[in-house]
Amino acid sequence: MHIDARELENNTLIEGDICIVGAGTAGLSIALDWIGTKHKVVLLESGGFKYDIQIQNLSKGKTTGQKYYPLKSSRLRYFGGTTGHWAGMCSPFDELDFKKRDYVPHSGWPITKKDLNPYYSKANKTLQLGPPNYDFDYWKKELPNLNAFDLDQKVVWNKMWQYTVARFGELYQDTIINAKNIHLYTYANAVDLVATEDVSAIKEVTVKNHAGKTHTVKAKHFILACGTIQNARMLLASNSQAKNGLGNDHDIVGRYFMEHLEIASAELWLLKPFPTDLYTWDFGVTKASAELAITESAQMEHKILNGTSSLLPLTVGRNQSPRMETWQDEDPRKGMDLLMEDWTAAAEKAQNENKGSIARAFQLNTRIEQAPNPNSRVTLGTEKDSLGVPRANLHWQLTTLDKSSLRKMYRILGQQFGISGIGRLKLMEYLRDENDNSWPIGTNGGWHHMGTTRMSDDPKKGVVDANCKVHGISNLFVAGAACYATSGAPNPTLTLVALSLRLSEFLKGEV
Amino acid sequence: MERRQFIILSAIGAAAIGTSVWYFKYYNSEIPNSLDRPHALSHIWDTDMISAMGEAYRKQLPSEDNESRLRQLLRNNQTDQDAAIEALKNTIKSDFISGNTLVIEGWILSQAEARQCALYSIISG
Numbered sequence: 001m002h003i004d005a006r007e008l009e010n011n012t013l014i015e016g017d018i019c020i021v022g023a024g025t026a027g028l029s030i031a032l033d034w035i036g037t038k039h040k041v042v043l044l045e046s047g048g049f050k051y052d053i054q055i056q057n058l059s060k061g062k063t064t065g066q067k068y069y070p071l072k073s074s075r076l077r078y079f080g081g082t083t084g085h086w087a088g089m090c091s092p093f094d095e096l097d098f099k100k101r102d103y104v105p106h107s108g109w110p111i112t113k114k115d116l117n118p119y120y121s122k123a124n125k126t127l128q129l130g131p132p133n134y135d136f137d138y139w140k141k142e143l144p145n146l147n148a149f150d151l152d153q154k155v156v157w158n159k160m161w162q163y164t165v166a167r168f169g170e171l172y173q174d175t176i177i178n179a180k181n182i183h184l185y186t187y188a189n190a191v192d193l194v195a196t197e198d199v200s201a202i203k204e205v206t207v208k209n210h211a212g213k214t215h216t217v218k219a220k221h222f223i224l225a226c227g228t229i230q231n232a233r234m235l236l237a238s239n240s241q242a243k244n245g246l247g248n249d250h251d252i253v254g255r256y257f258m259e260h261l262e263i264a265s266a267e268l269w270l271l272k273p274f275p276t277d278l279y280t281w282d283f284g285v286t287k288a289s290a291e292l293a294i295t296e297s298a299q300m301e302h303k304i305l306n307g308t309s310s311l312l313p314l315t316v317g318r319n320q321s322p323r324m325e326t327w328q329d330e331d332p333r334k335g336m337d338l339l340m341e342d343w344t345a346a347a348e349k350a351q352n353e354n355k356g357s358i359a360r361a362f363q364l365n366t367r368i369e370q371a372p373n374p375n376s377r378v379t380l381g382t383e384k385d386s387l388g389v390p391r392a393n394l395h396w397q398l399t400t401l402d403k404s405s406l407r408k409m410y411r412i413l414g415q416q417f418g419i420s421g422i423g424r425l426k427l428m429e430y431l432r433d434e435n436d437n438s439w440p441i442g443t444n445g446g447w448h449h450m451g452t453t454r455m456s457d458d459p460k461k462g463v464v465d466a467n468c469k470v471h472g473i474s475n476l477f478v479a480g481a482a483c484y485a486t487s488g489a490p491n492p493t494l495t496l497v498a499l500s501l502r503l504s505e506f507l508k509g510e511v
Numbered sequence: 512m513e514r515r516q517f518i519i520l521s522a523i524g525a526a527a528i529g530t531s532v533w534y535f536k537y538y539n540s541e542i543p544n545s546l547d548r549p550h551a552l553s554h555i556w557d558t559d560m561i562s563a564m565g566e567a568y569r570k571q572l573p574s575e576d577n578e579s580r581l582r583q584l585l586r587n588n589q590t591d592q593d594a595a596i597e598a599l600k601n602t603i604k605s606d607f608i609s610g611n612t613l614v615i616e617g618w619i620l621s622q623a624e625a626r627q628c629a630l631y632s633i634i635s636g
Contacts, residue, residue, distance in 0.1 A: 270555075271551050271554040271555060272554065357554065357555040410619075414612070414619030415607050415608075415610065415612060415619070416607075418603075418604075418606075418607030418612065418619065418621060419604060424551065424552065424555065424618060424619065425618070425619045426616075426617045426619070427614060427617040428617070431617075432614055432617055
């Protein structure tokens with residue numbers, strides 16, 4: 001069922017069993033899971049079914065620290081959320097990602113990979129991926145020409161990815177609208193979470209829109225699924241009853257913001273021809289491919305973060321501009337256009353440069369977790385948006401462990417390619433000096449926002465518990481990558497859907 | 512954002528990633544075997560590059576900026592030239608295994624192959 005909240009009478013009371021705030025990847029994954037149950041689900045969406053500038057402006061905010069994308073253009077604020085333009089790359093977290101590592105401060109989740117495994121299978125379906133199998137040996141039998149580099153598997157392994165073109169908006173709009181127990185309210189921006197007098201539970205959510213309407217939503221359970229930055233903003237801004245915001249007795253909300261560092265790091269020059277389709281990806285065509293990953297034991301030995309390395313023809317990579325430079329427009333549509341223009345131009349230039357040994361050389365592009373850092377954080381700004389909510393500010397801050405991990409990762413790969421006789425590695429300039437902790441202009445994020453309501457059993461160390469429930473508030477939950485205690489190597493979407501589905505199942509036992 | 516844009520990207524991917532064709536087109540297996548020619552690196556560098564890297568090595572390790580010293584190190588007590596060249600292949604692999612590597616102009620090289628470059632740069636200079 002769909003209701004446009006702008007069309008409702010002012011001060012309408014909306015009631016349900018559960019209220020999901022946000023109809024993006026996490027929120028829709030949960031809503032879909034409740035279709036056909038006897039429970040009434042209220043699903044609140046800030047925007048409508050299409051891009052709306054006035055709504056998108058609500059995500060504006062300032063950034064400081066390490067250069068970042070404009071907050072407004074780093075997420076899509078309408079039904080389906082950022083799946084509206086994502087690339088669809090999916091791979092599960094590794095077991096290591098959930099463990100406490102002595103050399104990674106603040107690492108360790110209160111759950112293990114095993115706890116998520118059943119939900120990964122389910123998430124694969126929600127995301128329209130292939131079989132929930134990410135083993136190289138499995139895919140080598142399934143697809144032709146997946147030849148792997150002969151590297152020491154005790155040190156380097158092939159981390160498999162699957163790809164989807166699922167855009168949740170198009171894919172699930174009819175399903176949600178036609179579901180009798182799902183009550184989707186578009187143009188229903190949550191602006192305040194109202195708690196009980198003792199702030200031990202959420203009583204209601206206040207929603208507003210640009211038609212000047214204010215409504216109230218009451219439910220037994222509330223799930224914040226607005227995205228990592230907006231979830232933190234919502235909790236911090238709901239500060240009329242708790243001075244520091246809800247769930248923030250220990251000043252954790254908004255802290256530990258993490259991204260994936262996506263950055264050109266080295267060149268791999270192959271000595272001999274090596275035909276393979278294993279390490280390349282063609283949007284909409286490739287079902288599965290691999291990136292080079294460092295094994296858990298090698299990571300522990302070298303005390304480095306978890307990351308992977310992907311291959312791009314060097315002539316293309318050298319002609320591409322850093323995404324952090326290209327994607328600086330406040331309008332995400334323009335950002336995407338500029339990015340595509342840059343990539344198209346780079347591919348055209350590359351065609352004329354593929355002569356000699358460079359034709360079998362690759363740029364190695366890293367995707368690596370960011371070490372949890374309390375000073376990398378989302379706070380409230382002084383400026384308010386058009387609905388009266390303080391805007392979010394982001395201070396993105398990296399650490400020396402991030403840099404040293406990157407450097408060591410490529411020293412390891414350089415060594416392994418040398419041993420194997422496959423090729424030689426050339427480090428990018430910023431990785432050559434052991435004492436250089438600076439970051440180059442091309443330090444990109446993956447547009448992956450994680451960690452602002454991190455998960456921990458200890459309320460002093462995390463915002464949510466192992467079931468994604470906000471500590472100290474009995475009926476408030478957070479869905480999505482905001483709950484990540486560490487960011488893992490792969491893109492966050494598959495794991496955030498799995499985690500949301502786990503939360504969904506937990507809630508079914510509660511309602 | 513727009514599906515059409517990803518279709519464009521897809522086409523770029525197809526054009527740019529057809530690597531196997533490139534491999535075969537540009538691969539040259541005719542590399543001379545000698546003490547002063549790093550065999551593996553000769554597949555990816557031309558002689559000017561080998562020479563430049565050799566010069567950089569000699570600057571980095573002035574104690575080895577000497578032809579006879581480099582020959583002695585590269586021969587590693589082998590009297591026979593062919594045997595020395597053969598042994599060098601193993602030394603290069605051993606260097607990578609043991610971490611006896613160095614970074615020259617960003618390249619992660621075995622010390623033995625870096626010495627070969629250095630020797631080449633002296634001879635060709």
